[in-house]
Amino acid sequence: MLIEVKVFGLAIDPMTNTPIVILKDLQGKRAIPIWIGLFEASAIATQIEKINLARPMTHDLMNEMLKVLEVKVLQIVITDLKDNTFFATIHILKGDVSIVVDARPSDAIALALRAGAPIFVDEKVVGKSTNIDFGRKMTDLNKYTKKELEEFLDNLSSEDFGKYKM
Numbered sequence: 001m002l003i004e005v006k007v008f009g010l011a012i013d014p015m016t017n018t019p020i021v022i023l024k025d026l027q028g029k030r031a032i033p034i035w036i037g038l039f040e041a042s043a044i045a046t047q048i049e050k051i052n053l054a055r056p057m058t059h060d061l062m063n064e065m066l067k068v069l070e071v072k073v074l075q076i077v078i079t080d081l082k083d084n085t086f087f088a089t090i091h092i093l094k095g096d097v098s099i100v101v102d103a104r105p106s107d108a109i110a111l112a113l114r115a116g117a118p119i120f121v122d123e124k125v126v127g128k129s130t131n132i133d134f135g136r137k138m139t140d141l142n143k144y145t146k147k148e149l150e151e152f153l154d155n156l157s158s159e160d161f162g163k164y165k166m
Contacts, residue, residue, distance in 0.1 A: 002077060002120040005032065007048065007109060010041055021109060023078075023121065032078070032121060032129045034086050040106035047113040059107065063114040070094065073115035076108040081128040 005023040008031065013020055019041030023032045036044075043059045045051075056064060066073060072093045080087040088105040090112075091098065103111075112119050 001123045003030075003123055003126060005078075005119050005121050007044065007113065007119070010045055010048070021106065023109075023119065025121075025126075030126055032126060034078075034105050036106035040104070040110060043110040044106070044113065047110065059110040059114055062111055066092065066115070073111060073117040074098075075118045075120055076103070076105075076112045078105050078108075078119075078121040078125050080122065081125050086125070 003025050005025050008022040008024040011020045011022060011033075012018070013035065018035050019038060020033045021036050021041070021044055023034065024030065043057060046053065046057070047059075053060070063073075074091040074093050076088055076090050078086055078088050086105045088103050088108040090101045090103050090108050092101065093099070109119060111117075
């Protein structure tokens with residue numbers, strides 16, 4: 001089963017200074033953190049803030065090319081989580097031909113925001129994401145229990161994100 005989510009905001013992992021995109025289900029009950037690269041965080045942030053750059057960046061270019069080619073981005077799906085790595089697909093439609101393209105979640109999210117396409121997470125990923133090995137992402141896990149980290153993510157509010165919130 002697929003669960004629709006929204007980009008709730010961007011944060012920085014305080015231990016590694018790595019950007020995190022936070023996805024929350026539409027009811028606001030579950031949060032999914034995905035550690036992403038700096039450039040992808042920038043691409044997501046510029047779209048969240050509706051910043052128009054003088055020249056198109058990669059995700060803007062991709063979105064414009066799809067429009068010119070009359071290809072519609074139907075949705076993106078975060079499909080799996082293996083060894084602390086998330087996987088995603090972009091579902092596109094060209095005429096009456098449906099195509100699924102493998103993508104990094106951060107790129108898929110940046111494109112979905114530009115295309116106005118919904119973002120979904122497979123329910124199995126939600127279950128797996130509660131078992132993320134935070135020790136591989138954070139250097140001082142002893143400071144927090146897994147339950148504390150999960151509660152922190154679930155209870156984030158939009159005010160916690162400063163200027164990078166939806």
